[in-house]
Ligand SMILES: Nc1nc2c(ncn2[C@@H]2O[C@H](COP(=O)(O)OP(=O)(O)OP(=O)(O)O)[C@@H](O)[C@H]2O)c(=O)[nH]1
């Protein structure tokens with residue numbers, strides 16, 4: 001490809017309308033949107049970190065300016081919905097895995113919160129890894145066992161770790177060294193501690209800090225992909241933690257619970273709500289211990305939320 005046709009790279013940082021593009025080997029340029037892409041961005045179809053873009057340079061008085069001319073179709077994307085009825089917006093593209101972090105104690109794990117994040121991964125069709133942190137704390141082992149017993153049989157990759165002692169970290173580090181990972185999870189579960197334990201010195205912005213920054217200075221908080229010393233990238237985007245499932249359709253919620261969807265195929269009635277209908281295979285699976293009661297509980301909650309959201313006119317945006 002000649003210089004006139006531009007060069008392909010990956011968006012590593014977005015701040016307002018400036019896109020920092022990594023062209024390979026550490027060579028980076030700041031690029032801007034023009035024309036059609038700018039109009040699309042205004043309409044909500046933004047260019048986000050992780051996007052593969054073609055940039056073209058135009059000679060200027062001092063230095064050349066770069067513009068983004070083309071965006072490669074995304075392999076995957078993580079979308080965030082800021083509230084019921086709001087449009088879903090992409091926050092990161094071409095993400096290889098969503099690392100859902102929970103702490104086994106302090107704060108105590110809340111299955112509903114874990115399920116929400118797993119639903120997000122399923123809905124975005126990004127593989128999820130469930131990381132159970134703080135196993136070093138009293139009661140940690142037992143809690144990790146109980147959670148593993150819920151999530152492993154569903155097919156999720158569950159890892160028990162401690163950022164404090166380093167237990168379980170080498171295999172997690174190996175996983176992160178490939179592709180783009182995004183960490184999600186409630187405040188205080190140890191997301192930054194895990195990354196700092198794996199790569200000391202990594203300056204990851206913690207949820208609290210970014211929230212403070214957002215309030216204190218009226219600047220746009222940037223989203224970044226942080227390159228890890230051993231390879232791989234971690235998405236650091238503000239607001240990841242504030243996820244609802246707003247915009248996931250009522251019928252889509254069931255698909256986002258793989259084990260419930262599997263059993264539902266054997267319910268007597270099509271469109272069974274698993275709420276006491278005769279011949280409900282899901283209820284039978286609960287009674288047989290094949291599905292965890294907490295999963296059906298959160299499923300019902302999220303389905304009701306999706307139904308209420310649909311009434312508010314919320315809809316999923318690609
Ligand atoms: N005992 C123990 N404490 C941990 C572990 N991991 C993190 N902590 C502690 O838990 C607290 C929260 O850790 P953070 O890494 O700030 O949590 P976070 O998920 O990044 O939180 P936000 O930035 O608010 O989203 C800190 O006091 C950590 O020292 C662990 O494996 N064991």
Ligand SMILES: [Zn+2]
Nearest residue numbers: 267272274280
């Ligand atoms: Zn049923």
